[in-house]
């Protein structure tokens with residue numbers, strides 16, 4: 022028997038056991054669009070941050086296994102404090118969310134007391150607790166437009182903040198954070214990809230730099246991209262976000278051809294989850310993510326205010 026056959030047999034038995042444990046523990050598996058193929062394939066729901074937050078808020082299951090990064094599992098724990106929320110890879114952090122602390126945000130709020138605070142969902146629960154409202158890449162413009170304040174502190178993603186500023190008369194003051202995966206995609210990458218695939222439409226994530234956004238055909242959240250590719254009459258697409266999304270596109274829209282804008286767009290921490298870790302998490306009900314109730318209570322207000330926007 023070859024190595025590949027042995028691995029396949031192992032994988033099959035792990036998947037079988039995951040299905041058994043899910044039933045036994047009343048668990049549901051949520052996965053972000055950037056997760057590795059094996060993890061996406063065993064998930065009950067795959068989505069972008071907004072879809073996964075909405076899902077986490079409505080599920081009846083006692084256990085939520087969150088295959089993504091820490092702020093996503095924290096958001097689920099804030100919305101469902103009575104549930105057991107598991108993050109199979111406890112070191113799966115989002116480097117951008119670590120670029121602002123609650124203390125830094127408090128100092129900023131003192132400097133701009135009239136401003137509303139919008140925090141990207143890619144933040145810690147402590148930062149959410151200091152914010153008026155949360156947003157994701159799918160609803161950032163709507164969220165900002167829903168506010169009565171004229172001035173908005175937008176944390177932590179400067180690129181998403183600048184993208185939102187294109188669509189509003191409000192004064193947006195972005196924090197200087199960024200996602201290293203999207204921020205390192207360049208205009209040269211766009212030129213090269215357009216030359217290689219002249220018929221393809223270009224879709225990029227709003228975490229990309231303004232000069233990349235200037236060159237694109239459309240800007241979407243990760244699930245927005247998948248919906249667009251599946252429903253469009255076009256056949257070819259260049260995808261400007263983390264490459265894990267291409268697996269979902271291949272599965273959901275097999276008749277379309279999708280090419281990465283940058284094959285180096287890989288979020289290492291999103292890739293720390295594998296099916297072995299999911300299996301272990303279900304078996305042991307660890308590592309569990311919890312948020313102290315005094316923080317969760319205030320963070321929940323910012324998240325719920327966002328979810329209330331239809």
Ligand code: 13P
Nearest residue numbers: 069070071157158242243
């Ligand atoms: P989406 O909400 O668009 O899935 O984005 C999440 C993220 O982390 C992008 O880097």
Ligand code: SF4
Nearest residue numbers: 115116117200202288
């Ligand atoms: Fe964070 Fe960027 Fe990874 Fe998304 S892709 S989880 S923003 S580091």
